[in-house]
Every structure is written in C-alpha cells, then in structure tokens.
Amino acid sequence: MLEITNLHATVADKPILNGVSLSVPAGEVHAIMGPNGSGKSTLAYVLAGRPGYKVSEGSAAFDGKDLLALEPHERAAAGLFLGFQYPVEIPGISYLQFLRESLNSQLRARAETEISAGEFIKLAKGQAALLGMDAEMLKRPVNVGFSGGEKKRAEMVQMGIMSPKFAVLDETDSGLDIDALKAVGAGINRIMRAPDKGVLLITHYQRLLDYVEPDRVHVLVSGRIERSGGPELARELEREGYAEAAA
C-alpha cells in the first residue's frame, strides 16, 4: 500500500533522511520508533508534502501512484492523512466549517457527492462522541484555546471524519494522559484497523503500542531504518534504549 524506497530528503539543505526503505501492506500497522533528531517527523512531513522538505533521491508510492509527484491536497484526496505532532491553530474559522470544506474538497477531487451541512454535523458529532470530545468544541475556531491533549483528540476526530485509506500519525501519543491515550488508541483501531487500510505510527514510547498493536516495528536512526522486527522489538527498545537495540 505504501512503498518507500531509498528515500533521501533535506531540510534547509541539511540531509535528514539518508535512504529510508519501508513497505506497509494493506491491513497492517507499522510503528516507527527512534531517538530525537533521527528524522521521524521529517519522514511524516515528506510523505504529506510539507513545503521546504525536499526529496533528493528515492521514491514513495501510494497505491501504486507516485506520492511525491502530488500536491499536499491531492495526497489527502488520494486517502493519505497526517496526524500532526503539533496541530495548528486557525483563528476566525470554526472546526465545523474547516472540516466540512476540507472533506467536500476531497470528495470533489474524487468525483464523489458532496456532504450536506446537516449530514456533516451528524457525522462530526458522532466522531467527537466516539473520541470523548465535547461536540461544542467543534464550534470553536480550529484548535484555538485547546489544550495539548484536546488538540490530539481533535486530530483523531478529524481522522474519523475523513476516514482515510492511510494514516501517518506523528507522535499522536505525546501530551496525552492515560485516559486520553486509551481513547486515542481505541480511535486508531476503530477507524484504521481494516483490511484495506494502513497506518504508520510514529512514536517515542512503547505505551501507545500497548493499545495499538503494531504488525511491524522499525527503528529509525540518523535518517535510516537500522532494524525492523515484530511487536517484541518495541518492548526490547523500551527496556534497553535505542543505542543498545540499534547496535
């Protein structure tokens, strides 16, 4: 489903990714773990197409399409979702308006029927309830005045509304207390655990993986996958640290 081959990328002319190769088949959840500065977030941004993140070599194919040739909004319409490590605030625009326009823009790009205001509110309220978020918050400007944990829950509500084919979740677990972590973990399983979907879960810690069991775990060090293994690799990393495990 997602096929990354020898991916090299630079940010402000500094090489960050140095040949990442990774394959996530449909129906699987892969975790990427690694120390600070290893390139985890850069990989997420490169896949979503953030301006300023330049691919110098290699490729990424999504459902057989050249992902890197697409604009960020085309990637979204193709079914890719990025859960942001630091969700962005947009004053003056309510969450409901932001998400309805975004979803309809995706539907138009896929030549599907747009969703009406009434149907959309039902969908959004339902997803908010499933993630334990007060639906009233969706009337507020996007992420403005939200706590760190509320922003992360809101990212998952967005994912539920968009129902993407593939999600790249960049440290969705950071800043969450234990209840929120459970809710987010359950949300990921509910929305993304399906034979035709896939997830790349970027995390520092094992704890989210207690709720979302990965099929494969990869260790990213200095912009390269140093090791890959089953779920037991995450527990080994937690015990022994990255330096030891990567050696």
Added chain:
Amino acid sequence: MSAPFPTRRQEEWRYADLDALQPVWEQFAEPVTLTVGAGEELEETWLPMPDDVQPRRVQLALGEGAKARIFALNAAPVYGRIELEVSLAEGAQFELFAANIGTGLSTNEIVTNVKHIGEGGRSRQTIRSVLNGKATGSYLGKVEVARGAQQTDAEQSVKAMLLDRGATANCKPELEIFADDVKCAHGATVGELDTMQLFYAQSRGLDPASARALLLEGFIMGLWDSAKEGDAICEAAREALRRVV
C-alpha cells in the same frame, strides 16, 4: 459654495486617489452628520456600493453615555474612502470594525478622527486589510483627548495582509492627548499568510487557493462577530475576498 478640493499636503488626504475623487467631489464635499442623543444607541453597517469611486464622509456626534457601533467594508474597485469624525461626550462609547479589501490598482482607505471631549469615553477601532495586486489599503487614525477628558480609554488595532509584492498597506495611528489620566493603546502589524496554517489546511484536502481563501476569511470574519445583523456584511466580505484570492 462647496468646500475646497483637498490636496495631498493635507495629512488626512495623503494617500488618497484625488484624480478619481475630482469628478464626484461636489456630491461628497459636505460630510453627512449623524447625532446620537444622550443614552441612545446606534448600530450601522456600511456595505460597499457598486460605484468605482465610493467616498463616505460622516461626522458622528455622541451625546452623554451614547453608544455607537459601526461595521464597515471598504472594497471599491477604484477608490474607496471611509472618513469618520467622531466626538464623544462624557461616558460615550464608540466602536468601529472595518476592513479594506483591495485588488488591482485600487486605493481603499479608512480615515478617522476620534475626539474624546468628555470624561470616561471609550473608543475601539479594529481595522483589517487584505490586499493583492498593486492595491493600496490605508488606515489613518487620529485620537484626540481633550483637556479634562480624564479616564478616556482608546484603542486601535490594525492588521494588514499583503498577498502580492506590489500591494501596499499604510497605517498611521496618531495620538494627541491633553489629559493626564487616560489609556490609549494601539498596535499594528503587516504580514503574509502563515505557511504552517496553509500546509495544515492543504493536508486536510483544501487546494492552495481554497486554503488561502479560508485563512483570509478567518482574518476578516472575526470583525463581524458582534454585529446584530451580520449576514449582509459577511456575504459582502466573502464576495470581496473571492475577487482578491
């Protein structure tokens, strides 16, 4: 006999498009006068007109404890001017929420002179400009606090968004204070759209043009939040933004 035609040497006409104004000057030479009596309230919404040149010159007198709130959208295709001279008696309150939305070679300006005459008056001016092409958007705002107008509270917040290199924003808050117990605040910024907000919106599926439009809508729409009859100005602002983005 009408008032003499202005010149650019006059500070309040410094950025004006006088060539555009000349042919229609006779009609606008005398400002319209509005009076709000003691304790009364006024809310006005000024929408753009269809004309190329749209001067609006108003003198507003607020009696003791009177309240006035004005929502204004300035989006003329050639030259728009909202000129407002306000006088506040004791305890009067004045609020202005106004936007310049300009494209092409247009000049749109908001020129205010707020005179705090009595004690304890309060004035709030919030101005937002969105400009592209070679458009000019200006705000010249003078606040005068008369001798004896103690406990005046005056505030000016001015922000402009330039979408092209050729666009110009002028911003000139001016204070003239002859009382010693007053609060007068002003802030001004000129910026471009935030790249991270743009990327966030695009990552959710909005194409670049729609993402820009949405962010600019947020920048402007906050102005009309407290309007009782905000629908018309919201619609007019959306329409003006569509031409700019």
